[in-house]
Amino acid sequence: MTRLAIRAPLAWLGPGRAVPDVQVVCEGGAIVEVGRVRAVAETDEVLDVDGFLMPAGADRHVHIEMGDPVAMLRRGVTAVRDLAWPADRIFALAETSESPGFHGPLIRAAGPMLTAPGGYPIGAPWAPPGTGLEIDDAAAASAAVADLASRGAVAIKVSLNAEAGPTPSDTVLTSICDAAAERDLPVTAHAQGVGQVARALGAGVSELAHTPWSERLDDTTLAAAADRMRWVSTLDIHGFGRDTPELRCALDNLSRFHRAGGQIAYGTDLGNGPVPSGVHVTELQWLRQAGLTTEEALEAFVRAPIELGAPADLLVVGESPLGDVAALDDIRLVIRAGVPVD
Ligand SMILES: [Zn+2]
Structure with missing residues (x-):
């Protein structure tokens, strides 16, 4: 099964966890890896996002x-x-x-x-x-x-x-x-x-x-x-x-x-x-x-924090909404069950 590795310069994983240079790996609709950006298997797809990553x-x-x-x-x-x-x-x-x-x-x-x-x-x-x-x-x-x-x-x-x-x-x-x-x-x-x-x-x-x-x-x-x-x-x-x-x-x-x-x-x-x-x-x-x-x-x-085993439902927004929730008006990408939505 193809795995998708999403890389973002900045992310909010959940309460108290705003972190830079994050890699989230999704497989079978769930999150199977969360951590710093690192090498992935050749068969993994990589998606570099330009924005702020957070749970959907x-x-x-x-x-x-x-x-x-x-x-x-x-x-x-x-x-x-x-x-x-x-x-x-x-x-x-x-x-x-x-x-x-x-x-x-x-x-x-x-x-x-x-x-x-x-x-x-x-x-x-x-x-x-x-x-x-x-x-x-x-x-x-x-x-x-x-x-x-x-x-x-x-x-x-x-x-x-x-x-x-x-x-x-x-x-x-x-x-x-x-x-x-x-x-x-x-x-x-x-x-x-x-x-x-x-x-x-x-x-x-x-x-x-x-x-x-x-x-x-x-x-x-x-x-x-x-x-x-x-x-x-x-x-x-x-x-x-x-x-x-x-x-x-x-x-x-x-x-x-x-x-x-x-x-x-x-x-x-x-x-x-x-x-x-x-x-x-x-x-x-x-x-x-x-x-x-x-x-x-x-x-x-949010549906669930970004952590192991959580549903691979994610958002990319232009700016962090941690300062102002109005940033959620600028959603750039939605991922549901590990699949980017067209
Ligand atoms: Zn009602």
Whole structure:
């Protein structure tokens, strides 16, 4: 099998690791060597890049069929996680995305959002039939999680949107979390409305699909969240570049969550309004506003650090984004699974 050796004058491998004269060797879609530039085997291909090398991005909250997979990949995002779409369509697309000829990012999916009968997103204008799955009781909850797991779900999405309709009872919510935990699947919640984050915490939800924006969390809830949850950022959907009360509320919650040691993942909610396919620099800038350092914002954005065994998903940008994340507007080359993207 051909190996590809990428050589760059400067690279950011991951937190605290900005280094000169790097050589990264890719084989079979993974990184098999990271170090200083040195001689390689005659059969290895060598790619000298003129720019700054770093890991490629991942967007942990998209609705990919409402975006442009080709642009997504070209603009630096090599992996996405779809958080609510009809099961038949999204799991088929996820499988297609694994083939080398697919022009887009690797797609992983939750499938439909589990919700109460008549609850969000049933009937929401953006959601095709099947985007929500109505759950009547605890037994139906366990069965739904088992079915989604068998179809390849990487997370279970649950709707706790009390502003748009009924939400699952605590019994159903706990049953969803227990069935997911048995299969090592995270449960990610759309929590909207006063008290919904606390309910999610009480039932064992391990992630919020959005930074909370509909209430300011009290310190106790916030500390518990920082201890037990990851939050997906999705900040820019509250104003699309503009300052709004919802954005202010989310930034306040996120900065306190961050100070309390909470884990943050970059996600855009692609499909919800004018969010671009590919790296969304404004989202990264809001993360900086919430108090993350540039390096922390990049850490939230990348799929994985450049290290042995990591996916060979890389970017070359014109300048280092360690000074200013806006440098990510100038992506020169994307490599997915060890293959440069045309
Ligand atoms: Zn969404």
